[in-house]
Amino acid sequence: MRRPFVAANWxxxxxxxETVAYARDFVPRVxxxxxxxxxxxxxxxxxxxxxEATANSRxxxxxQTVHAESHGAFTGEVSLGMLKGSGVTLVIIGHSxxxxxxxxxxxxxxxxxxxxxxxxxTPIVCVGETLEERKSDRTFEVLDRQIRDGLSGLSPxxxxxxxxxxxxxxxxGTGRNATPDQAxxxxxxxxxxxxxxxxxxxxxxxxxxxxxxxxxxxxxxxARPQVDGALVGGASLDPASxxxxxxxxxxxxx
Numbered sequence: 001m002r003r004p005f006v007a008a009n010w011x012x013x014x015x016x017x018e019t020v021a022y023a024r025d026f027v028p029r030v031x032x033x034x035x036x037x038x039x040x041x042x043x044x045x046x047x048x049x050x051x052e053a054t055a056n057s058r059x060x061x062x063x064q065t066v067h068a069e070s071h072g073a074f075t076g077e078v079s080l081g082m083l084k085g086s087g088v089t090l091v092i093i094g095h096s097x098x099x100x101x102x103x104x105x106x107x108x109x110x111x112x113x114x115x116x117x118x119x120x121x122t123p124i125v126c127v128g129e130t131l132e133e134r135k136s137d138r139t140f141e142v143l144d145r146q147i148r149d150g151l152s153g154l155s156p157x158x159x160x161x162x163x164x165x166x167x168x169x170x171x172x173g174t175g176r177n178a179t180p181d182q183a184x185x186x187x188x189x190x191x192x193x194x195x196x197x198x199x200x201x202x203x204x205x206x207x208x209x210x211x212x213x214x215x216x217x218x219x220x221x222x223a224r225p226q227v228d229g230a231l232v233g234g235a236s237l238d239p240a241s242x243x244x245x246x247x248x249x250x251x252x253x254x
Contacts, residue, residue, distance in 0.1 A: 004222070004249045005163055005206045005229035007039035007062060007124060008236030009092060019046035022239050023053035029243035034058070036229070036249050039124075040236070041092055044078055051087035062090035062124065065098055068111040080119040090122040092231075094150060096169045100130075106149035113150060117158050124163045124231070125150055126210070127190070131170035140189055147193050156201035159194060163206045165231040166190060171211030180220050180227075183209045187226035215244035222249050 014022065019042050030038055041062040042050050051061045067077040083091065093116065094109035109125065116123045127146040129139045143166075151159060166186050168178050178186070187207045194202040209221055210231030221227050229249055236242040 001251075002204065002206050002228045004036040004251060005039070005208055006036055006246050006249045007041060007090075007092075007163075007165075007208070007229075007231050008242055009041045009064060009095070009210075009231055009233050010043065010237060011064070011097070011233065012043060013237055014042060014046060016046045016049045019050050020053050023050060023059075026239035026243060027054060027057045027059060029239060030059070030246050031057070033246055033250065035251055036246055038246055039090055041090075047083070047088055048086045060089050061087065062092055063088050064092050064095070066091045066093070066112055066116065068108070068115040070115075080115060080121060084119060084121065088121070090124055090163075091116050092124045092126065092165075094126045094146075096126060096128055096167055100169065106146055109146075109150040110152050113162070114153055117154065117162070122162060124165055124208075126165045126167050126231070128167040128169050128211075134168065134170065139186065143186065143190055144193055147190065148197065151194075151197070154198070156198045159198045159202045160204040163208060164190060164194075165208045165210045167210035167231060178209070178211055180224050183221055184224035184226050187224070191226055213245060215241055215248060218245045218248040 038059045039062050040059060041064045063083050066080055066083060067074055070079055070081055093112045094104060098104045113123045113125055127143055129142040133142050171178055190207055194205055206228040207226060208229040208231050209227050213230040213232045214235045218230055232245055
């Protein structure tokens with residue numbers, strides 16, 4: 001059975017001080033949750049503070065992106081070595097905002113994913129279609145390309161160990177979300193593609209849903225057999241709200 005996985009993506013929200021205050025409030029709320037992997041991805045400046053603030057808890061810390069190169073003249077970028085040195089253990093790669101606002105490509109996602117795996121960190125690789133692509137019945141075509149090109153060169157065991165987040169672009173920060181059936185259909189297709197490309201071992205890869213996840217819809221989404229958890233945006237900014245989402249993701253809640 002795949003272990004549930006819930007990650008908070010704070011995007012460009014919260015100062016270092018606000019991050020520490022959040023951790024003090026949030027950690028006690030999920031102290032008894034031992035059957036869900038809990039991850040928070042704050043802004044870069046707050047990474048070390050959050051690692052320290054959650055050191056004696058089950059909460060793990062992720063970066064929101066990374067550069068594939070180990071060092072160099074890349075103004076404003078952050079390397080995997082820097083992340084490891086701060087205590088980070090996971091990295092979100094290929095989020096739709098990185099793709100659509102900052103021009104990240106499938107090839108770039110692949111380079112970052114491979115480098116992250118090689119560095120011993122866990123990638124959370126994001127895939128998903130735009131509203132135009134869904135309306136034109138190209139959802140599966142887009143997902144197939146992003147999986148094929150984004151995960152190219154990885155071994156079956158490496159694919160099994162990473163996390164893939166399906167985030168329909170039309171549902172991110174819009175208040176709209178895919179129905180449980182839509183999410184399950186997309187997740188089922190992604191899992192079939194992973195197995196087709198990498199073999200049966202890849203079926204162990206955890207697939208999580210991202211797109212306006214809230215305390216009110218997480219349990220219904222998680223009840224679908226192919227949905228292993230959630231990548232949460234706005235609803236994760238409040239510790240009580242995110243704790244409810246974590247609780248709603250537990251196997252006992254299904």
